[in-house]
Amino acid sequence: MISTRFTELMGIDHPIVQGGMQWVGRAELVSAVAEAGALGFLTALTQPTPEALVAEVARCRERTDRPFGVNLTMLPSITPPPYAEYRDAIIAAGVPVVETAGSNPAEHLPHFHAAGITVLHKCTSVRHALKAQALGVDAVSIDGFECAGHPGEDDVPGLVLIPAAAERLTIPMIASGGFGDGRGLAAALALGADGINMGTRFLATVEAPVHQRIKERLVEATELDTDLVYRQLRNTARVARNGVSRSVVQLLAGGAEFAEIRELVAGRRGRTVYESGDPEAGIWSAGLVQGLIHDIPTVAELVGRIVGDATDIIRDRLGGLVATG
Structure with a gap:
């Protein structure tokens, strides 16, 4: 087991996050991630209505009693979804953790915090991470240029972005973009992160609800x-x-x-x-990271392998490189 500020904050066993993925963040995958001791997020807008989201939360709870959360991504749109209604549905469902992404979460933070919900905000730059910290989020997930989805417009890869953010943030930080194995977890921890976020790697698991x-x-x-x-x-x-x-x-x-x-x-x-x-x-x-995906394991097998390999790398390979005496 690898314990970090993030695992302690979220009440999970392993510093691994399955972030929100449109059409993919459903109960089958999220409950499997939770049961494996990591943190999974249902994707709010995958559900057609706030009421359907409440039902999906219930369906996930039928499958696990471990912590899981909901992702609420807010993007500019001609006809935006009813974000406040989805927010209220999350609160009503008693979800303990929310991952916000996209637009500034300031409007929603007081509501989530008043309900005792821990907020993780996804960012693509150090300046955005610092802004989120100043707003009062509890942790951030920072996406390097390697990530799937929207990497921002700065084109900074994780090898630079993660330590640059770690130097200036005081809240827990999860590294995202290009992570899929134990080598990545060990590297992220060495760079100053408190864990990793994976999307693409979780797509290629038995429980992922895709073809x-x-x-x-x-x-x-x-x-x-x-x-x-x-x-x-x-x-x-x-x-x-x-x-x-x-x-x-x-x-x-x-x-x-x-x-x-x-x-x-x-x-x-x-x-x-x-x-x-x-x-x-x-x-x-x-x-x-798809270049590092070579099999389709169960979520439990994947999480166990990543944590085990990272532990071996930190304890045996890296520890063995330090001269003593």
Whole structure:
């Protein structure tokens, strides 16, 4: 067991987080992560209504009595979801931990804290992490450029971003982006983080509620098989490379407006990828860490392996490099 400030804060056994993933953060995966002693997050907006989210929380509780949380991602939108209603549903459901992401969480923090909820905020830069700390979040998760989804616009990889944040933060920090094995956990701890967040690696597990073919695609892929889309729109996202992503990259590079790619990047098409198993059906998130994914274990096997390998690296390999006497 590896104990850190983050495990103590969250009441979990291992410093590993399964962050919110749209269409994937459901009870099957989150409960398995919790049972393995790590911290999993249901994804609020995967559920069509706040009432459906409350039902999903209940379904997760039927599967585990260990701590788990809910991710609430707030992004600019022409027709934004009813974030306050989802927030109130989270509070009503008695969820102990919330992962906020996207926009500034200031509006929601007083409500969560009044309900005794611990808040972890996802950031992509040191300045955003410091702002979140100043607002009063309890911990931050900081995404390096290697991550799936939105890595921000600074293009700073974790090897620099993590220690740069660790030098200035006083609250617990989780490292995200490029993590998938014990070597990554040991490295993150050495760089000053209190644990790791994994998304893509958890996609390729038995319990992940996605089609087997998508899991196999992650095993087949290398670290070269991702694309950065929306760069020209300053809303960069790292996704699995396929025909759709290549088309989007080429269209935007040629000066296309968002309206011209809207249908290609529709969220429903990404959901179809996970449900149908067709990796060419739409845009779907994958990080560079897919180059380190070589199997499809159970969540318990994966978490146990990561913690065991990290422990061996810290105790035996790294400890053995220090000369004594």
